[in-house]
Amino acid sequence: MSTDSRLMKIRDGIQEGLLIGLDIADGLADGFPGPAKALFVEIKIVLDLVDQFTRNKEDWESLRAKLQDITDTVAKAIFGYDPDTLPTSLLTNIGTMNKVLDGIQIEVEKAQQRKGWERVLLLKRDRKVIQDLIGRLHNAVTRLNFQEHISHTLSLHHLTLSVHQINSKQELTWLKEALASPVQITLGDSCLEGTRESLISKILGWVNNPAAPNIFWLSASPGAGKTAIASTIVRKTGACRYFFRHTDSVSQNPLQFWHTVAGELVNQYAVLRADISNAVKEIQKQEQRVEDLDLHSQFQQLIKSPLKTYYDRLSHTQASKQQVLLLVVDVLDEANREDKRLWAALLRTLAEWSQLPGIFRLIVTSRPYDDIKHHLAPKCQKEILATGKVVSSETRADIERYLRSRFDAITSQIQEQQPNIPSSWPGKDIISQMANQAAGLFMWVKAALDHIEGGGNPMQRLQEIQNSSGVRHLKGLDGLYITILQTIYGNLEEEEKDILQKVLWTIIIAKQPIDLLSLEEIIHAPACSLWWVEQALRPILVEKNNHLLQSCHKSFTDFMLEKKRSGNFTVDQKLHGLYIPLEGHTDSVISVAFSPDTTKVASASRDNILRVWDISTGLSSPLEGHQQFVHSVSFSPDGTKIVSGSWDSTIRVWDVSASLNMKAGDVGESFLEWTWDSKSGWILTKNGKVPIAWIPNILWSGFHSPSTCLIIGAHETVLDFSDYIPWEEWKI
Template sequence: MENTRQDIFTQIEHWAKDLSGPNILWINGFPGAGKSAIASSAVAHFRASHRLGSFFFFERSKALSQTPSALWRRVAYDLSQIYPTARNMIVAKLKEDEAVVSTANIIQLFNELVRLPLSSKVEFPAGRMPIVVIDALDECGGLDGSRSIYRRHLLNTIKQWSYLQPSFKLLVTSRIENDISQVFQSISDSVVSIELFTGSSVSLKSASDIGFYLSNSFAEVRNEYSSLSALEWPGVEAIKALTDQAAGLFIWAKTIVDFVKEGDPTEQLEQILLGNLSKGSIDELYCLILKIAFKNPSPKVKKAIQMITGTIIAVKTPVSSNDVLALYPSVILPIMMEYVCRGLKSVLAADSITLQFSHQSFIDFLTCSQKCPPEYRFQASVQNQQLCIACLELMESNLCFNICRLQTSHLCNDDVPDINKLVQKYIPSQLHYACHFWADHLGQTQYEERIIKDIQRFIYTKFLFWLEVLSLTKKMQLCSMALTQVATWVEVSIGLFLYMQ
């Protein structure tokens, strides 16, 4: 929100203008401290001042597409668009070696398309030295976290950035995690660190900013209700109490505001104030929201909540509510889908056509918090097994010969008139997902005889039709990868099964 975090932005501006000082700024803090909001505001500011070189926001749910390679290709492209001299060097490198843009060697890609062009005698306009912004570095690699090879490669390239001239700036936000902290400590001479304190260490300025945010947000709510517009609802004491409970966590304050907007605002807020929440405990807040949204849920509702939230976490690329309904047609009905999504509205991304949680902290709550009710807790092997079976059943029901109703098989796909429209019409998004990712979910599934039989039936009756979909969606490279995963899974799973007998 405008007029908040001014102390932080003053420090960012000082770092950005110091062209002889450290060239990396690491903004770090616990989940919900406001790192991404600061990064978004910084991007807008640098763009307005003509210093934005590039920006990249990692999301854990998009780990397959948001890779270090994608990051540095984006940076190289953006730099070439803004700075002609950099463009000349990057184009020359691509002419010399076209394969570099698709290399699996991320260090090579970074060095040849980013580091070398910036290290050479490239002329940049005075006052327009580029600043690159990377948000949520800790979300690179998805749920694998520090175990992810993607994340290790990314951290290595950030170390390489520290060897560039001080005038080439890199702003990074992340949580404070061991592998990330160790890398920044190893290049400490090139790094300025800003920690966003929360809990008992929260600064008076951060607390004031949260109070300002709450006051303005509740004023917007108040203006929507004529019965509240003449009052000073919720009052200074309530704002003060909520600010104190937030303990520096902007996501805590935002979640409260979103929750209050989802019903009678006075009643919603009263339930929060009477909840006796610990200071800064986002997990306790999520527990209370689930308890209020789903009062005395039946076993069927609990199962639906766990399946829907688990699917949002486990899918390899974001899916829509219609995709979830198509994957579980006999388990989750439309009315149940609508009911669950309505109850989760305060933690779902508001402006997304796909189902995504608005903040990583809610995923953490479901996956590893001891405060999460057991009936809602994410179970990776169970969820991946459900998705694997759902994908196999969906392909069994929908794959067929000549799925796009092509008039002839004598043309290459790209030569077929309106091929993209045909693919979109006849291969719905849920079938698209099932064909691309069923084997990925299989690889994270425990042995079950039913799955062996489903795979056997799929290979015997639908294999060629699956290949057709991979060809039409330009993903034929997934075939060998999927079959390798199947072979490995069968070998390991049957071996373990026989060992246990």
């Protein structure tokens, strides 16, 4: 079906009163970059948040239905216009609706973070919030009068809008599953209104400047506010995003990066779906899965090739304006860098983005590490967020504005108990002093204000913060963290200090969100006995969705793990001695194996998945490929390979460091274990009936067990031993 025919069919559906689905709305938005696209993306973000609720589902569903109505209304309003001739009044209305949705998103995120122990009160609170949000949306739609533009759209007889691809729901569902993209982390807080205006304006100007390099690198010290800026840009532009997080092992894994980005591109930019879908089909023709590809292949086949194909097709059309497609990658430095080969491959492929046409833009935020600078600096436009003594006057003014905003809220709370406190508390001089102490670090300000607001005497806590820059030789975040910890521990009994320390150390060592019930089990605390800990540790922890606790910032995690920085508060991993459960499998675990160096554990499960666990952190990487129960697992003697056996009649050999499935052999029969017949040289299934692979007798001296070699299917397989050296691994 031609593009014009497809559009006419959609128009006929509108005239018949049919709703426009979100996917079709995406297709329309791709023709209208700017406020319209941002509006549709904002709606999708809020819908994703609503879908995460496990309580009050029917009530939240009513908000979802209202948001879908908004989508339909705006889609109908813009449908008949040319992208370059949208009326100013319509653009203004769309911009106003965007601001309304920003507020809606904030309220939904707050609702997700509310404590769940008073369930009856929580459900009542939810209903009140939902009614309020639906009311806001209804009033906005009524006031903005989109109906006038809808009437104009339906009166048109000729449509000029070009939609390159509107996928069927079935096709889109298949594509998302094939890309195996994990759910992306919820966006962080945006910059406070009126702050970072110059920088955000500069970035938005770069986005739309085809003459500028197509990579923008925002470099800054920990705590400078990179994530708030990245979140603001995503919300303003509707960009595709990938946020690395030190508390999320999945997002940290470099091998997850490019196929997840491909999934995000499919979600955000409907015009790319056909080309990415074709790329996935080509990969599957080779009997591969996208997650089995190495990083370079993922980038080449899922990103570079489809994007260039789309651009070449676009260049031959009559398109008057090519849409900019933007990817935002936040805190790149929080990716797992233990495997230097993988880390280098990730940096190389990011730098290779510069070879794409200029309409494909990439923003990267990170700490100013030398290896990141080496790969990106020659190919990008670079912006440094200065901190310390060279902090800019604009950043200092922004911090003062943030301080004043937070203090206004804190003062209002204090006045409920002490009406005599002036509304201007604590005054311009103290706010100016705190802005100087912050030295450009928004994280310092946030942690300081959370400490002041978190309990106790706020005026006394403010005085402690003012004195924090004089704590020993420490300054900045370290001095503030010491002050906060001293205050937290200062008024506790010894037993309480011991409990608090165990909880804090466990959260730091786990490096992932953890709930109070799990903490009680880990430190052997009585049920419901840790309710006070969450409040006590509030300034240095954050509560995520589903009431999971984690470190407030990577800078605090690093601080707690370095003796020279945190002194007596340092996490002593040897003294800690706490059991951390390895949780991740969704069914029974059948077999486990330690790596030769005892730093890792491999587990096989009835959920068809293997996992490789880091014992020191409790974090794991899933190894997926088996189609039935995985019954046996073993490490190679050098610890670099894992062999697994499954009821799906295959054995698989995995690269531990890369988490890549390297080979699979069909053994013709399900098995639990395998054995080597030293008389014949055959590797056999445990029952001794089915041969898997054969080892020539001249090589027996270098062969100890199946785990020392790559196991290959026995049938129609040629084994080449010409490069084999006894006692070393086989080359493949």
